[in-house]
Amino acid sequence: MDDEEARTRLLDAAEELFYCHGIQAVGMDRIRTASGVPLKRLYRLYPAKDALVTAYLERRDRRWTASLREAVAASAQPPVLAVFDWLARWFSEPDFRGCAFLNAYGELGSAAPEVVRVHKAELHALLAGLVPDAAPPALADQLLILVEGATTVAALSPGPEPALRAREVAEVLLRQ
Template sequence: MPASVSTAPTTALAPRERILATAARLFYAQGVRATGIDQIIAEAVVAKATLYYHFPAKTDLVRAYLARRHDAWLGEFSAHLAKSRRRGLPALADALGRWFESGDFNGCAFINVTAESAEDEWRQISCAHKGALRELIAGRLDPALSPARRAALSAQALLVVEGLIVRYQMTRDAAVVDEGRALLASSRWVRTRASTSAASKGFTM
C-alpha cells in the first residue's frame, strides 16, 4: 500500500535511508531471496562497507523493512478507511480496493516473506502485524458488543481480508472486491456459537 518508490536512487537521502528504501522496493517487488546484497548496493549507490555498517546482516535489513512496512501500511490503510462512504466492515473492502489499484500491489509483504522462509522471527513479526490489523478491524465494530463477540467477529473479518488480498494477487480481478464487500456486509458469516460445546461441533452457515 505504501506509494511506489522510483527505481532511480535518491542520492539526496542519507545512506541508511537510501539503503532501506531501495531494499524495501526490491524485497516487495521481487522477494527477499531473489534480492541480493549486491543489487541493493548498486541501486542504492552506496559502498558495501556503508551497507554493512548500517545493516550488518541481511536479516537486519529484512527486519527494518518489515518494521517500516508495518507502520506505512497500517497508516495508509487507515487513511483509506476514513475515505470510505461506508460504515462498518464493508469499508474494509473499499480500502483494499484502493490498495489493489495503487499500481505497485504485489500482495501482503508479510505473507510473502513468511511464505519465502521458515524463519520463526518473520512468522512472529507477521503475526504481530496481523494482530494489529485485527485490532483496527475491531474498531469498526459496534462498541456495545461484548469483548468475546468483538474478538470473534474481528477474527472472522480478518480471514476475509486476508482472503481478498491473496485472491486479488492471484487473479487481478476487480470483482474480488465486490464479492468481499458483499461478504463483509452479510450477517450470516459472522454468526458465532452460543457455547463452547456447540462450537466444537463445527460452524454452520
C-alpha cells in the same frame, strides 16, 4: 550522504526489490547497487540481511497501517466497509504483489521476522476496533479471514474484484 539518507535509500531499494522479486532472490549487492549506498555503509547500518528485512517490513507495516487508518477515517462508508474499499484501491495499484508479510512468511517460514506476526495482530486489533459494539466477538476474526483471503486472491489476479466480493460478504456479516 548522511546515515539517514543512506537508510532511506537502502529501505527504498529493499522494499522495491524484496516486494517485487522476493527476499531470498535479492542479495545485498543488488540492494547496494540499486540504492547507491557503499557496501561498507550498508553493512554498518544493517549488519546482516535479516536486519534489513526486518527494517523493511517494519517500515512497510507503519506505512500500510497508517494508510488504511487514514482511508477508514476519511470515508463516508461504515468503517468495516471502508476497509474493503481501501483494499480494492490497493489491489488495483500497478505494482501490487500481495501481502508483503505473507510473502515474507511464505519464503522464510518460522524464520520470518516477528514483525510479520505483529502486523497481523495489529490488523486484527484494527478490525476489532471497527466492528459495531453489538457484533459477536468472532466478527473481527471473520473479517481478518476475508481481508487475508481477498489479498491472497488478488495477488494471483490483481484488481479490485476480490475486495469487492469480500466487501459483499462483510456486509452480510454486519447485517447478522
